[in-house]
Amino acid sequence: MVASQDDTSIETTNDIRLDSDTLLLVRGLKTNFYTYEGVVKALDNVQFELKRGDTLAIVGETGCGKSVTAKSILRLVDSPGRIEEGQILFQDVNEEGENVIIDLLQSTEDEMRKIRGNKIAIVFQDPATYPNPVFRIGDQIAEVIALHQDLSRDVLEMKIARLEDALRTNPDAENVEEITTRIEEYKSQLDSPPPPTDKEKKEAAKKRTVETLKLVRMPSAEQTINQYPHELSGGMRQRALIAMALSCNPRILIADEATTALDVTVQAQVLKLLNVLKTELDASIIIITHDLGVVAETCTRVAVMYAGVVVEYTNTDELFSDPIHPYTSGLLRAIPKITEKVEHLLQITGTVPNLIHPPSGCRFHPRCEFATEICAQQRPPREEIKPAHWIECHHPQGSMKGRKR
Numbered sequence: 001m002v003a004s005q006d007d008t009s010i011e012t013t014n015d016i017r018l019d020s021d022t023l024l025l026v027r028g029l030k031t032n033f034y035t036y037e038g039v040v041k042a043l044d045n046v047q048f049e050l051k052r053g054d055t056l057a058i059v060g061e062t063g064c065g066k067s068v069t070a071k072s073i074l075r076l077v078d079s080p081g082r083i084e085e086g087q088i089l090f091q092d093v094n095e096e097g098e099n100v101i102i103d104l105l106q107s108t109e110d111e112m113r114k115i116r117g118n119k120i121a122i123v124f125q126d127p128a129t130y131p132n133p134v135f136r137i138g139d140q141i142a143e144v145i146a147l148h149q150d151l152s153r154d155v156l157e158m159k160i161a162r163l164e165d166a167l168r169t170n171p172d173a174e175n176v177e178e179i180t181t182r183i184e185e186y187k188s189q190l191d192s193p194p195p196p197t198d199k200e201k202k203e204a205a206k207k208r209t210v211e212t213l214k215l216v217r218m219p220s221a222e223q224t225i226n227q228y229p230h231e232l233s234g235g236m237r238q239r240a241l242i243a244m245a246l247s248c249n250p251r252i253l254i255a256d257e258a259t260t261a262l263d264v265t266v267q268a269q270v271l272k273l274l275n276v277l278k279t280e281l282d283a284s285i286i287i288i289t290h291d292l293g294v295v296a297e298t299c300t301r302v303a304v305m306y307a308g309v310v311v312e313y314t315n316t317d318e319l320f321s322d323p324i325h326p327y328t329s330g331l332l333r334a335i336p337k338i339t340e341k342v343e344h345l346l347q348i349t350g351t352v353p354n355l356i357h358p359p360s361g362c363r364f365h366p367r368c369e370f371a372t373e374i375c376a377q378q379r380p381p382r383e384e385i386k387p388a389h390w391i392e393c394h395h396p397q398g399s400m401k402g403r404k405r
Contacts, residue, residue: 018101022091023252023284024050024073029086031065031072038356041308042068042081044363047382047390048303048313050252055278055285057295057316059331060305063352066288067125069305070256073286074120075104075112092119092251118148121245123238125257131229131237131244138225141212141244142205148248152193154204160186212243215280216273235266242270246277253278254286259294271298292335296320304328307353307363314389324385324396326368362394370395 018025026048033040043065050056058066071077073088088104104112116122132140145151163183167176196204206225213221216239229237238258245253255274259267275298278285287299295302295316302319304312304327312325323329330348350367353359359366365375372395380392 018089018091019051020091020099021052022049023052024091025087025089026069026073027087027089029069029072029088030084031068031077032082032084034080034082035356040355041358042355043072044308044358045382046086046305046308046310048310050284050286051301052284053278053282054301055275055287055299057299057302058286058288058305059290059292059295059302061290061352063355064305065308066290066305067256068308070122070254070286070288073104073254074116074122075107075109076116076122090115090120090252114148117144117245117250118248119250120252120254121248121250122254122256123241123245123258131240133229135228136225137227137229137232137240138206138209141209141225141240141247142202144244145208145212145247146201146205149205149208151201151204151208152196153190154208155196155200156186156190156193158200158204158207208247209243212247213240215246215277216240216243218243234263235270238266238270239273242273242277246281246283249281250283252284252286254288256288257290258287259289267294274298292331304331307358308355309363309392310390311364311393312389312391314386318386318389324389325364325391325393326370326395326397327364329397362392368395370397 026046029043029046030041031043033042046065046069048056048058058069060066068077068081071081072083075083077083083105086105090102090104092100092102094100102111102115104115107115131137160183163179163186166173167179167183173179209225210221213224218224218236218239224232224236224240229240232240242258253274258274259270271294274285274287277283287294289295299316301315302313303310304319304325306327312319312323312328319328320332323332327348330346333346334348336342336345348367349369353363353366359376361377362368362371362375362380365371368375375394378394380394382390382392384390385396
């Protein structure tokens with residue numbers, strides 16, 4: 001990794017330059033799964049980027065590689081999966097306040113442990129599965145905080161607050177001078193606080209846990225920390241998972257189908273909450289979903305995946321107003337409209353291919369109405385067909401307005 005030399009871009013060891021507002025750049029990512037039936041080519045040359053303050057959606061049919069992409073970013077691909085090649089460049093800030101670039105695929109496992117949950121956090125799909133059922137919600141969140149956060153300043157601030165409360169409640173106490181001296185002593189240590197004891201650290205982590213649960217609008221946060229996952233509703237469990245992910249103020253939050261198991265009302269609340277928290281915490285979000293309604297309401301940019309390939313990548317308004325890849329157009333046409341009455345819903349013909357033996361050339365060509373011979377022979381290049389609008393297609397559709405070609 002290489003520190004930034006200026007305010008506009010950061011240079012990596014292989015001369016790739018990133019804008020200072022680019023938090024994550026995924027390039028040429030390939031992930032395979034080695035099964036008894038053959039090699040499943042789950043991700044093939046996946047490319048996209050995440051900017052500061054953006055909410056990026058990764059969308060596509062079930063099995064297209066959305067969740068594998070999320071797990072690849074955090075190096076959490078389970079066996080028999082393996083990341084074969086590519087770069088996942090993450091822009092971080094070091095202890096000196098300098099911007100640095102970290103290639104997550106080149107990082108050691110110890111370095112990744114410091115990043116997972118701390119710099120990049122993930123909320124998984126099923127809130128009934130991921131909180132450990134035998135531990136209280138508060139203990140699970142506090143463990144994450146104690147593992148990744150320096151709580152020494154929190155401990156000092158708690159000591160100061162307790163002493164100041166003592167002065168307010170009993171201003172005529174005999175030891176007022178002693179208490180005042182101790183407060184001043186603690187305040188003088190705030191810039192370089194001493195390491196706390198395990199008991200003090202545990203108390204500080206508990207306090208921050210309550211604050212984090214309040215941040216995600218958890219009802220009765222003080223009581224919730226003592227409850228087990230099965231005592232919470234699905235929406236409350238999901239808020240607890242989001243609180244756990246946000247407890248260390250990550251720069252990137254990945255929500256992997258985080259609202260799929262929730263009813264529509266709670267889903268809307270959670271999505272609204274994520275966007276509010278993104279602003280409050282100055283974070284960026286990756287939402288993995290197959291629900292284009294969620295994308296339209298929540299996201300600023302979209303990466304459309306098909307069979308392990310990002311076939312279209314652009315901003316949300318552009319995608320819905322002028323989809324260019326035939327697969328994206330097919331997805332949007334398949335959404336029923338309340339203003340139209342039709343006999344049959346439109347659908348994309350054919351089925352998702354077997355990724356052990358994916359189609360040659362363009363992976364979508366067997367289902368594409370515009371496919372020609374070149375589509376079966378050659379994979380289309382990744383092309384910026386409009387400003388900040390990337391596709392992989394030999395025969396792009398959509399309007400011609402503003403195109404480079």
